[in-house]
Amino acid sequence: MVRLLRSLILGAALCLGTGLACFAQGADSVLEKLLSGGADTEDFAPAFLSTISIDQVQGVIGQVRDLIGAPLIVEASDDGSFYVETMTHRASGTIKLDDQGRVLSLWFAAPEPIPQDMDTALSQLNGLSDQVSWLVMRDGQVLSSKDADTPMAVASAFKLGVLSVLAQDIKAGTRKWADVVTLEARHKSLPTGQLQTLPDGSPVTLHTAAALMISISDNTATDLLIDVLGRDRIAMALGLDSILTTREFFALKLNETAQAEYLLAAPEDRPALAAKAGQSLPQSSTVPPYVPGLEWTVPLSRLCALIMPLADLPVMQINPGLAEPHNWARVAYKGGSEPGVANFTTALLDDVGREVCVAVTFNGKDPINMLGAAAAYRGVLAVLR
Template sequence: MRSLIRFFISIFLIAILVIVCTKGIPIVQAAELRLAQVQPSTQPMTPKAAIERLFTSKQIQTDWFTPSFLSQIPVSPQQVIESLKTALGAYQGVQEIGEDYLIIFDRGSVPTKIVLDASGRITGLLFEAPRAKLSSLNEAIAQFKTLPGKVSLLVLEDNKERAALNATTSLAVGSAFKLAVLEALKGQIASGKRSWSDVVELQPNWKSLPSGILQNWPDGSRLTVETLAALMISQSDNTATDSLIYWVGKEAIEAVTSRNRPFLTTRELFLLKTDQNEALLQRYRAGDEAQRRTVLNEVNQLPPPELTAIGSSPKALDVEWFFTAQELCSLIEKVADLPLMSINPGVARAKDWQRLAFKGGSEPGVLNLTTWLLGKTGKRYCVAATWNNDESLDEVRFMSLYNGLLETLK
């Protein structure tokens, strides 16, 4: 899916990191140097002051940033600042924490890193995942209940329920379904049928759309199963995922999640949701399992869709991968021991935990975050949260609530 597609795009909307390093010595003409010597000294811009200016100014100026920074960010700084204020309330101030900073709002905070050039312009800026200000799990549940649409949440501590909201309701979870693919693969490896070192040749009909990188690799490229699995989880690579679905077999994955029959590849889902395939989509939605498999046989004869054919509004959310929060916690518990599960920590701060495992997913109208954590006290946690709505989601708010909940468990 466009999962960490949209999940990491949404992270980038609130977490922009562009570091531009310039080497060399500036050359100053003698006349300019003499002029500079007689100018009154000005107070240099500090990183803290630069952050304060971003959040206290009515209009952000482009000359506060280097051109190279602005050329590499997907949205305007003004949009990012406004989204944080909308999610977390009025700006309160900035705290210095070592070389980093914590921006305080009425309803939460945002860990931040910033880099300035010699002129005080911003060359690097990282807003980490926002954290809502939550005093308890009960308050977290109350806040999640206010989200429009359908929401599920489960917090487990040592496999015992600490908090729950619609935890047995199956919802669309985007790329979090890849946990089921990994569980089926792990089972085949444990049985001796497969090995992490098995080499797979990339087939043209396995190629999907981003997120990921393998859609751009040459046909016939050789990758180990372990590499495919690592890309599927850490980068949510859709082509790696579809390769593993075909390598493991849909039947094996359907045995892990019988609700999701027939089990869709990401390429199949993208094709079903493009406007030119509306007739196929409606047949799929109306069909039983056998009829849906027939539709997918037709879908798989089509060339992959163009990225521009995928809309940005929620569409056919009943055509997806469906899991309950309980099922997601069960799945991630079974694969959390794999080193590849810790490559991408998601919204959690890795340094706050002994170990963690993460998988999230999203498409327009769908957002999921599922994290397994081993605390420094030795307690194990799972936090799975899913949000579905027929209208666009406030992803910043959802992630801030989720991250604030994690803070209550530390």
């Protein structure tokens, strides 16, 4: 699964440099030029262009410009942060210039539509993929929903079901966060994650595995926890007959023969076929587009029901997703994505103590426009705060 980051980094080379400090003088005009369509080679330091071409830079900045429109306000601060406002959006990020006023590093957070009203904000979600569902709840009351009870592919958001079962065991006293389990070769999956780099036999606490699973969507940590907790209980939490491990998911997605056999099999025969495919781990992590029937399909109503009781757990608050933590008393997040699939699920506590859940799923035959999807989602959050 492709890790969904809290802020979208626009190309690896757009985050060059180790520091964020820059001179504000000149940054405003540089940003205004870039966002007005005037990005030229001389605007960027040679170190910046050593890992990314000017055509790629112009393409990335063009995506931002096409989404937010022409800048009306451009403000850069001494610490390198900047703020941009257009007729329809607010955008922020960081920029660093060299002593000649050329860009050394540039990073944009996902733009946020300027809030108008809930209906307008939600309308921005439509058209971003073939299927879109959403659910907005406050204190248990549905403010708006579309196909919220329809199972759709949610990618790594299924990991909420894994954490839910673990949290139940810890509450019951049958497990402790400090319990140590052993990482074995059969648990190792493809990235995202870090645990797959540890030696076989490494001891891992349940807390470490859960924190990595939620905060960076660690696939190996997920499969380790699935093995420890049991598939049947996790499937039940998610409302599924059975679940794939992430290792099995990759094995089936990257092996057309095994995939075809799995999809044609009766539901009761699929777990054995998935386990067989997962005996060997593919070398490539380039995941093909979404294949219906080969995913974790969960309705948004269940995702909100899962995340709300988990929201107070510290492991849920490491990565706030697309919400700005300073706008909320508490933020808990888990999302997921693969080509053709994206999900954002956030549990929030507002300043007057109201519990909020905002969940959106996109499914389609084509890759999701993640910049547009993230911006539209942030627009819904902006209306609620």
